[in-house]
Amino acid sequence: MEKSEVIIKLTGIFRTVFNNDTLVLSDELTANDVDKWDSLSHMILISEIEKGFSIQFKLKDLNKMRNVGDMINTILVKLSL
Amino acid sequence: MVFTSINFLIFFPLVVVLYYITPARYRWLTLLVASYFFYINIKPVFALLVAGVTVSTYFFARLIDNTSVESKKKRYMVINIILILLPLFFFKYFSVLNNSLVSILEENGLRWPLPEIQLILPIGISFYTFMAIGYTIDVYNEEIESEKNIGILALFVSFFPLILSGPIERAKNMLPQYHAQNPFNYELFVQGLKFILWGYFMKLVVADRVGIYINAVYENIPEHNGTSLLFASILYPFQVYADLGGYSLIAIGTANTLGMQVMQNFKRPFFATSMAELWRRWHISLITWLTDYVYTPLSFNFRRWKVWGIVTALIITFMLSGIWHGAALTFIIWGLMQGIFLSIEALTIKSKSGFEKKYNLTRKKWYIFAGCLLTFILFAASQIFGRAPNVSDALAVYSGIITSQGPLFIGQVSTFILSMASLALLMSKDFVDEYYPSRILLFGNEKKYVRVLSYSSVLILILLIGVFDGGQFIYFQF
Structure with a gap:
């Protein structure tokens, strides 16, 4: 899967989880920039991403994600395995 | 030392x-x-x-x-x-x-x-x-x-x-x-000294003086009527805030004078409009530690259960926090209450935010005030288990509050008045910092005489009405 396809799919998941149809993803986007993206909703987001892309994260992967860019890269790595 | x-x-x-x-x-x-x-x-x-x-x-x-x-x-x-x-x-x-x-x-x-x-x-x-x-x-x-x-x-x-x-x-x-x-960083050094000064004010003037009243009531629960028990229970969260918040400011300020930046531990907690927000403002270093090293691994393992996984992780995390505070049933109940409050918020957050959006409530002053008040009531109610020596005493406080009203216990009039006045001063500062930052500046005023006058006034208040033979910091027992 190409990065652009990942972004499109990921945007859909973000919009559903945070109930925000106008949310636009960028590499620099962090939890601080998105309303209601807190430690509670984060794990629901992670679970939906795993389901959407049919991948499995490790806890270590999560700890290393600093922004959406890191998240996209991790998804790409998981998809290529 | x-x-x-x-x-x-x-x-x-x-x-x-x-x-x-x-x-x-x-x-x-x-x-x-x-x-x-x-x-x-x-x-x-x-x-x-x-x-x-x-x-x-x-x-x-x-x-x-x-x-x-x-x-x-x-x-x-x-x-x-x-x-x-x-x-x-x-x-x-x-x-x-x-x-x-x-x-x-x-x-x-x-x-x-x-x-x-x-x-x-x-x-x-x-x-x-x-x-x-x-x-x-x-x-x-x-x-x-x-x-x-x-x-x-x-x-x-x-x-x-x-x-x-x-x-x-x-x-x-x-x-x-x-x-x-x-x-040497002059700005950081001066900021550190200001934090230390205000930290001593919070601890010696507010926490220890308010503590005298609370101790008088809580050490003789059967002797006091519901009005006094209610009043002492309302005051207790303020005492803990002034005590640990004051300690934290002295710690942060001391580190600042040595050129070190240390994380904030309290961020005007009583202006939180939900329990989730309160826990982002109260004892921040502990709660972020628990989030990173306890809650996140737990909720990651429970993520297949969706929102119920989060609820389970939340309740376990706060129960552990309770057990850490003390090996007593009171602290376990305290932790459980936090977990339940936060879980209810997590389960209702979507419908709540939809309702707020529909009626455009989030900017309405009365709605913000109601949110702060409800959050405080829930927190103060749970803190009864944090303060009472055992479960039966905590239940006696609840029962007293509901059933036996009467005249308010004042104790020593001067102590009572000074406690209320110093608490009012602390909360006024927090109110201004929360809603009107940089509108009324005292410690940070650009006029030197205002700054000097402010430092001196706080120092005089500490020397005049500080409690110097008061108790230890509450969190030393944990």
Whole structure:
């Protein structure tokens, strides 16, 4: 899967989880920039991403994600395995 | 040596002078020596525990870094966490476990040969143990590299402003600062002194004076009517805020004067409009530590259960937080209440935000006020379990509040008036900082005479109405 396809799919998941149809993803986007993206909703987001892309994260992967860019890269790595 | 002792008022300026006259590359060593001196001054033998935690953490973190085998890394991390938690468990829970076991056996007609054991908890043990655990997990997660200089790691674990009650700092914030050879930073130094001054005000003037009233009521629960029990229970969250918040400001300010930036521990908690927000403003260093090292791994493991996984992780995390506060049923109930409040919020957040959006409520002053009030009521109600010595006393407080109204106990009139006035001053400052930042500036005013007048007034208030023979900091017992 190409990065652009990942972004499109990921945007859909973000919009559903945070109930925000106008949310636009960028590499620099962090939890601080998105309303209601807190430690509670984060794990629901992670679970939906795993389901959407049919991948499995490790806890270590999560700890290393600093922004959406890191998240996209991790998804790409998981998809290529 | 504690912040409110005369010894500290001599020790602190001396350390500042020594620190800045030491060549920059050896400043960490000055701080390390000062930190151990500070801690040894409390009880020398307990410094051995600090050293033990440091040595174990140093070696296991190095081992984690030096192996590429994932299973070995995990094993080293787990062994170190267990090793450094052992003293904490021993000192905190051994007496309770031992005495409970003895009484259970005796009830069943069996005699236990050991006498009752009451151990003194080494002050600060939870705080430096938590910092060492955080460091170990961060190294395992490859968020930081293990520290090669054991002296720097020893300083991280024992740094005197933080060792007694936090803020529970992170290695990734502190280690680079101990290595850095920063020149003297005047702004940071002055900011530190302002924090210290306000911290002493919060502790000596507000917390200890309000504490006199609360102690008078809570130490004689059956003697007091519901009105007084209600009033003391309303005051208690303010006392804890002024006590731990004041302590934290002194700690942060002390670190600032030594050129170190330390995380904020409280952010005007009583202006939170939900319990989730309150826990983002209250004892921030503990809650972020729990979030990163307890809640996140738990909720990650439970993520298949969706929102119920989050609820389970939340309740377990806060129950653990309760057990950490004390091996008593009151603290477990306290933790459970926090977990339940937060879970209800998590389960209703979508419908709540939809409702708020529909009626455009989030900016309405009455709605914000109602949110703050409801949050405070829930928090104060749970804190009754944090303050009452046992469950039956806590239930007696609830029952008294509901059933027996009467005239309010005042106690000593001067103490009562001064408590209320100082609390009003603290909350007015928080109100201005929350809703009108930079509108009314006193400590930060651009006019020098306003600043000097403000510092002097607070200093005079501390000297005139501060409680100098007051109790210890509340969080020293944890």
